């Protein structure tokens with residue numbers, strides 16, 4: 219064995235795949251955030267147990283809506299005017315981008331200690347479970363693929379997956395400490 223890991227394979231090219239996609243998408247972050255959480259656009263990707271329509275967070279996990287304090291009382295009101303929801307989606311994208319840069323630099327994702335502590339506590343308190351991170355990952359990849367279809371490649375998907383997985387692993391680990 220060469221000792222090469224997936225993280226070691228994360229180089230400038232992988233970082234660029236993540237950062238370039240985000241740069242192409244971020245101008246439209248309001249509608250992105252909305253699509254990230256809620257969309258009914260059909261696409262042939264595998265979600266959960268079967269092949270079906272592209273599902274976003276609140277479709278895959280309707281219960282997730284109850285986790286967001288500011289949505290709990292919103293009923294069926296439209297989501298587009300929720301600045302906090304938009305902020306969360308953008309945060310996930312931005313932090314995944316930062317992870318890509320860290321992976322390229324050091325082969326490791328290090329979230330600032332204070333930030334990580336807060337993230338661990340917030341997500342435990344909100345009732346977020348490991349499975350929700352998979353839901354969010356599916357939604358993230360789906361959103362990117364739909365936002366930049368001309369740029370989308372298996373390599374781009376792999377780079378985003380790696381950046382997101384390592385970030386999610388750091389948060390999940392901290393959630394164990396906070397629980």
Ligand code: HEM
Pocket residue numbers: 282285286287288302306309310313336337340341344346350351352354382385386389
């Ligand atoms: C809050 C980031 C995954 C649900 C937050 C906050 C940030 C954040 C920065 C603001 C509060 C704080 O700073 O402590 C992230 C990142 C994620 C992630 C980077 C993935 C890598 C998830 C997942 C869920 C989730 C998987 C569940 C579907 C929530 C909820 C809140 C929150 C419910 C509290 C919102 C509120 O009521 O104010 N997250 N999050 N997050 N996140 Fe996440």
